[in-house]
Amino acid sequence: MSPSLAENLLDWYQDHARSLPWRDNPDPYNVWIAEIMLQQTRVETVLPYYDRWMTQFPALDSLAQATQQEVLSAWEGLGYYSRARNLHRAAQIVMDELDGKFPQDVKSLRRLPGIGRYTAGAIASIAFGLDEPALDGNIRRVFSRVFDVRHLARSKESEAQLWQLAASHLPAGRAGEYNQALMDLGSLICTPREPDCSACPLNKHCQAYFLGVQAERPLRPERKSLPHHIVGSAIIERAGQVLIAQRPQDGLLGGLWEFPGGKIEPGEDIAAGLKREICEELGVEIEIGPAYGVYQHAYTHFRVTLHAFLCQLDGRQPQNLYHTSLAWTEIPSLVDYPMGKIDRQISNALIDLPRSLAPEI
DNA sequence: CAAACGTGGAC
DNA sequence: TGTCCAAGTTT
Structure with a gap:
C-alpha cells in the first residue's frame, strides 16, 4: 500500500522543517504571538519583531500590564x-477574567x-497537540492544487471544500506537525509562482500536477484598481514643539499618532483643503508655511499622495474635535509615539533636519 | 458578507 | 512602475 498524503508530508517535514524561534519552545504564549504576527505577514518580516517582542513582553502578564502605547510601538x-x-486586550482578558489560564480548545480560543x-x-494543534485543522493561505494553495479545487479562491464553495480537506487528512496525534508541514511546503515548494513540483513530497497525490494546471490553482478572482487620495498634513509648530494627534481606536492606523490633516476633496485646492480639515479637527485657523515634502504610500485599499506643510496657529488653542487625544511634543520625543509609515517618515525628517523648522535661525 | 485593514519585497 | 502577494479577523 502506498504511503498516505500525511505520511509523505511528515517524512518530508522531518528533513525540511524550517528552524523558527517560536518552534523552539511552542508554548501557548509563544505560538499565539507568532501566529498573530504571521497573519498576512512574511516570516522574514516577523523574525526581528518576534525577538524584540519576547524580550519586551516575555510572558502573558507582562503584555497585560503594558500600556497600549508600548504595545503599538513594539508593533x-x-x-x-x-x-x-487585540493581543493587548486578549492578554488582559486572560489575566483578569480567565485566572491567567490561556484557553485550551478551539471554541474558547475563538x-x-x-x-x-x-x-x-493553529494554536490548538501546535501548542496543545489537539487534532484540529488550520487553513491558512499556504494550505489553501497546497490543497487547491493537490485536489484540483476549481471553485474561485475564497468563495463559499472553495472555503467549505478546503476546510473539509484540511480536516479529513489529519494524522491522529500529529496535527500540529502536519499543519506546520503544509505551511512550510506551501512556503518553500508549493509557491504561488513556479512551484517546484519535482521536489514536492505530494506530487504523487497532486491532481493539478497530474493535469499540468498547478500554475492556475488556486483560481484567483479579479482585483479592482485602487482609488488614489490626495491628503494634506499640517506640522503645526509653536515654541519649539509640534502638535500631534492620536487617531481613533477603530479604523485605519487606530491608536497611532499622526500630524493632523486629511483628505483633499476632488478639485479642491490643497492648502484650502488642509485649512478646512484642520478647522474640522482642531477648531482653529492655521497659516500655511513652507511645504515639507510629498509622500507617496500604498495602503491595502487605496493609494495616497500626502502633502505636508509647516504651519502656524492663529493664536487660539486647538480643541480636540476628532482624535483620541492631542499632544505638543519636542521634536526628539516624536520617537516615543507609535506612528504609521508616512508620519514616521515626516517625524524622522524633522528629527534629521530640525533647522528647517526655524529657517531664520 | 463584501469591504476594511499595513507594509515590504519580488517581478 | 504597477501589480501581486504574505501563517486572517472583524464588522
Missing part, C-alpha cells in the same frame, strides 16, 4: 494594528479578540 511597522490592540478560525486551529 510599529508590522501593519494591521488591530492585531496589536472568544479572544483577534483569534479567528485559522489561528484557533
